[in-house]
Amino acid sequence: xxxxxxxxxxxxxxxxxxxxxxxxxxxxxxxxxxxxxxxxxxxxxxxxxxxxxxxxxxxxxxxxxxxxxxxxxxxxxxxxxxxxxxxxxxxxxxxxxxxxxxxxxxxxxxxxxxxxxxxxxxxxxxxxxxxxxxxxxxxxxxxxxxxxxxxxxxxxxxxxxxxxxxxxxxxxxxxxxxxxxxxxxxxxxxxxxxxxxxxxxxxxxxxxxxxxxxxxxxxxxxxxxxxxxxxxxxxxxxxxxxxxxxxxxxxxxxxxxxxxxxxxxxxxxxxxxxxxxxxxxxxxxxxxxxxxxxxxxxxxxxxxxxxxxxxxxxxxxxxxxxxxxxxxxxxxxxxxxxxxxxxx
Numbered sequence: 397x398x399x400x401x402x403x404x405x406x407x408x409x410x411x412x413x414x415x416x417x418x419x420x421x422x423x424x425x426x427x428x429x430x431x432x433x434x435x436x437x438x439x440x441x442x443x444x445x446x447x448x449x450x451x452x453x454x455x456x457x458x459x460x461x462x463x464x465x466x467x468x469x470x471x472x473x474x475x476x477x478x479x480x481x482x483x484x485x486x487x488x489x490x491x492x493x494x495x496x497x498x499x500x501x502x503x504x505x506x507x508x509x510x511x512x513x514x515x516x517x518x519x520x521x522x523x524x525x526x527x528x529x530x531x532x533x534x535x536x537x538x539x540x541x542x543x544x545x546x547x548x549x550x551x552x553x554x555x556x557x558x559x560x561x562x563x564x565x566x567x568x569x570x571x572x573x574x575x576x577x578x579x580x581x582x583x584x585x586x587x588x589x590x591x592x593x594x595x596x597x598x599x600x601x602x603x604x605x606x607x608x609x610x611x612x613x614x615x616x617x618x619x620x621x622x623x624x625x626x627x628x629x630x631x632x633x634x635x636x637x638x639x640x641x642x643x644x645x646x647x648x649x650x651x652x653x654x655x656x657x658x659x660x661x662x663x664x665x666x667x668x669x670x671x672x673x674x675x676x677x678x679x680x681x682x683x684x685x686x687x688x689x690x691x692x693x694x695x696x697x698x699x700x701x702x703x704x705x706x707x708x709x710x711x712x713x714x715x716x717x718x719x720x721x722x723x724x725x726x727x728x729x730x731x732x733x734x735x736x737x738x739x740x
Contacts, residue, residue, distance in 0.1 A: 397733060399475075400450040402430045402443060402466055403459035410622070410651050411479050411516075412456040414541045418726025425730055432462065440469040447471040452512075452733055460506040467509040473740045475733070476510035477538075478503075481523065481644075489569045489644040490597075503528055512736060514729075516540050519647035519670040536732035539674060540651050541725035542716065546623075547658035549713065550630040558589045559699045561664075562632035564625065564652055567596030572639025572666065574598075577605040578688030579695070580614050588613060588695055590636075593628060595619045629659045634698055634705065637665025639686040649674060657681075657716035662709035664694055674720070680711035 399419070401407055407416060407429055419427045430446055432439045443466065447453050453470045455463050457479035467474045483499040486492050507513060507528050513535045515521040525532045565571045573592075580590050592602075592614060606614055620628060629635065635656035638645055646668040653671075656663050657680075665671065667683035675681040682698070684690040698705040718724075 397424055397730065398426045398450045400428045400430060400446050400453045401456060402453050403455050403462045404432045405456050405459055406431055407456060409457055411540055414543055414722050414725050415729060417543050418722035421723045422726045422730060425726060435465045443469045444471055451737060460502050463506040464509040473511040475512045475514065476506060477514035479516060484644045489642045511740065514538050517647060517649055517670040518673050523647060538725060538728045539649065539720055540654055541720040541722060542654040542658050544721045547626050547655050549660040552630060558587055560589050560591055560631050560633045561636055561695055562591040562629065563636040564593035566594055567599040567602060569642055570638055570640040570645050572686055573602050575639035575686055575688050575691055576636060577602055579691040580611045581609045582688060582692040583695065584613055586696065588699060590614050591617060593617045593620050626659060629661060632661050635661040635663050637663055639666050641686055646670060654716055654720055657712040660709050660713040662698060662705045663712060680708060680715050682708060
């Protein structure tokens with residue numbers, strides 16, 4: 397099977413990188429790439445030529461605006477991996493309700509021109525089908541996964557005698573960083589430090605909370621390059637997922653949960669049906685209702701029960717490394733596309 401990856405994209409975002417790295421290791425798939433410099437005649441001719449000899453054209457994450465153009469010029473069926481819904485992200489998660497019509501139409505137009513769709517969770521598949529009216533039979537659930545060589549378990553490198561809870565991510569409502577800041581306030585007198593990696597929209601508000609409450613137990617590391625994340629994770633005793641309360645937060649399993657688990661770190665994140673699609677709460681992950689009190693209480697419990705923490709981490713690690721590495725992710729894509737190949 398030959399797949400052409402096409403879009404105004406360099407195909408370097410983690411979701412796409414996992415799939416491409418998995419294809420490199422897969423005996424039955426070949427990937428080609430066409431980075432669009434523009435949606436013009438020159439690129440249209442390139443797409444027509446390259447897609448003639450391909451089984452599918454794959455439009456990667458976030459490239460909603462490319463799908464209709466790619467469909468128009470492709471000689472092969474078009475697969476779209478949106479990863480997000482623009483409506484769910486900008487309208488529901490950010491609360492920008494004035495953008496509702498345009499964001500809904502952006503999603504709907506992209507989906508209408510895709511022959512097949514990829515979702516990262518069953519909950520997102522349900523959303524795409526029920527809210528955006530895309531046929532469930534044409535949607536595959538392919539989790540984000542991870543690249544096995546990029547996240548290799550390491551012994552804890554912290555040597556300061558403190559218990560480190562680590563977070564990384566963009567500062568957007570999905571992440572629920574306000575819950576982390578409030579939990580840090582509740583833990584001010586404990587021997588617990590929260591390491592924060594990242595930046596983004598809500599970062600200023602986060603800094604204001606730190607200053608207001610004099611939170612010396614939060615350590616800010618800024619935004620780190622992808623290739624430095626695994627080294628930073630080695631100081632984490634536990635890893636923090638997402639604590640947002642929006643409709644998007646309950647439908648996703650973010651990249652970092654796969655990374656944390658692959659690094660053999662015990663994860664605390666908000667409870668959701670999406671999380672249960674892969675993990676088993678209490679066995680290989682810790683889930684909580686997303687409140688500061690619950691997070692603070694859970695951190696204290698894990699700090700005082702190291703054996704339990706380590707057992708949960710190990711089980712999460714074993715699950716993710718075996719079932720959600722890049723080759724397993726590529727194989728899920730291959731199985732879905734093989735099943736649909738004769739439909740076009």
